[in-house]
Amino acid sequence: MPSNARPLEGIRVLDAATLAAGPLVATWLAEFGAEVIKIEQPGSGDPMRDWGAQDNGVGLMWKSLSRNKKTATLNLRLAEGRELLRSLAAKSDVLIMNARPSTMRNWGLDYPSVSAANPGLVMVHVTGFGEGGPKSDRPGFGTLGEAMSGFAHLTGEADGPPTLPSFMLADGVAALNATYAVMMALYHRDVHSGEGQLIDVNLIEPLARLVEQSVLTYERFGTIPHRGGNRWDISAPRNTYRTKDGRWLAMSGSAPTIAMRALRAVGRDDLTTDPRFAEAQQRLRNAAEIDGVMAEWIAEHTLDKAMAVFEDAEVAAAPVYDAAQLVADPQIRARGTYVEIADDDLGTLGVQGPVPRLSRTPGQVDHLGKAIGADNDGVYGGLLGLDDSTRERLHKNGVI
Numbered sequence: 001m002p003s004n005a006r007p008l009e010g011i012r013v014l015d016a017a018t019l020a021a022g023p024l025v026a027t028w029l030a031e032f033g034a035e036v037i038k039i040e041q042p043g044s045g046d047p048m049r050d051w052g053a054q055d056n057g058v059g060l061m062w063k064s065l066s067r068n069k070k071t072a073t074l075n076l077r078l079a080e081g082r083e084l085l086r087s088l089a090a091k092s093d094v095l096i097m098n099a100r101p102s103t104m105r106n107w108g109l110d111y112p113s114v115s116a117a118n119p120g121l122v123m124v125h126v127t128g129f130g131e132g133g134p135k136s137d138r139p140g141f142g143t144l145g146e147a148m149s150g151f152a153h154l155t156g157e158a159d160g161p162p163t164l165p166s167f168m169l170a171d172g173v174a175a176l177n178a179t180y181a182v183m184m185a186l187y188h189r190d191v192h193s194g195e196g197q198l199i200d201v202n203l204i205e206p207l208a209r210l211v212e213q214s215v216l217t218y219e220r221f222g223t224i225p226h227r228g229g230n231r232w233d234i235s236a237p238r239n240t241y242r243t244k245d246g247r248w249l250a251m252s253g254s255a256p257t258i259a260m261r262a263l264r265a266v267g268r269d270d271l272t273t274d275p276r277f278a279e280a281q282q283r284l285r286n287a288a289e290i291d292g293v294m295a296e297w298i299a300e301h302t303l304d305k306a307m308a309v310f311e312d313a314e315v316a317a318a319p320v321y322d323a324a325q326l327v328a329d330p331q332i333r334a335r336g337t338y339v340e341i342a343d344d345d346l347g348t349l350g351v352q353g354p355v356p357r358l359s360r361t362p363g364q365v366d367h368l369g370k371a372i373g374a375d376n377d378g379v380y381g382g383l384l385g386l387d388d389s390t391r392e393r394l395h396k397n398g399v400i
Helices: 021-031 060-065 079-089 101-106 142-148 169-191 205-210 212-221 256-265 269-273 280-285 287-299 303-312 323-328 330-334 376-383 388-396
Strands: 012-015 035-040 069-073 094-097 122-127 198-202 238-242 248-252 317-319 338-343 347-352
Touching (some): 021 035, 021 060, 021 094, 021 122, 069 376, 101 122, 169 198, 248 303, 256 287, 256 303, 280 287, 376 388
Antiparallel strands (some): 248 317
């Protein structure tokens, strides 16, 4: 049965990064019980507040990304602000930053400096290019990671341009890598009596790891894979197909048994004994022909009819959903993937709940993103013990 306690209760995280990758790490830790303090620039706040769709000036992505976090303002451009961050870091388990390496050193916020008073501190430093190398101090966003990782080169139609995703792919993949790195570092510290450590993550390498097939092919054979639209040279059939009623269906024949089921489902049992299609490597060499067989059959059927046939035959196929269709899907609804959360600014907002389902200590969404500096008194008064007059002076001087 689920426990009332969440697995990361007792862990304090300072989220002093901006935009997507670093803050996403903090979001996922917060869902599972970590106390997360979001540090923002006084006045303007994190640029993520102004990112994407807005409802009367309230950023929807900000609301979701900053779920479960306390919010405090702190001007790291001022020496007194940086000293306050070091004081907060001395009382924390994890610090997340994404400033350039030279800025971190110049500000005295590099790992040796901030961990001096807290050797158990785990610091996540997310940058565009990572520490070391000629590009280490260049600014970088996820778009650059998607381009340089090789992802964009492989994505798009064969005769079209490299294609970038319309969502924060590189940031998200980097954040996933950084999150499990935090858990490993905390495990090392707490189970093996180790010290804290620096986690260096950039926006290129995590995504490059997912498209490593192209590098392996180049390293071994000296050949460079190119764009192939929705087809993939390791699976056939594999594509998106237009149905009779103008909808789209996706299919994957990655497993030989699934590919054979697909051929039988469309009435082409004869091809299951044809060496050109029955054997995996031969099937890849004849991918265009098998793709044509699938496209022709699917074009003659509505999406509902095609899906009914494929589901009955246990073929790996799925409809291509837009957002409305995704949230209406009976499987998604049955699992409670999206939850309505009460919010002071928006009334309620439907957001996706924690993705991993832990049977005993599940994560949850307690609240959505708060106003700028909503927890200043609790952070600077309660945690650091600064009295009212000190906090008033810091606010007047633009420090908090």
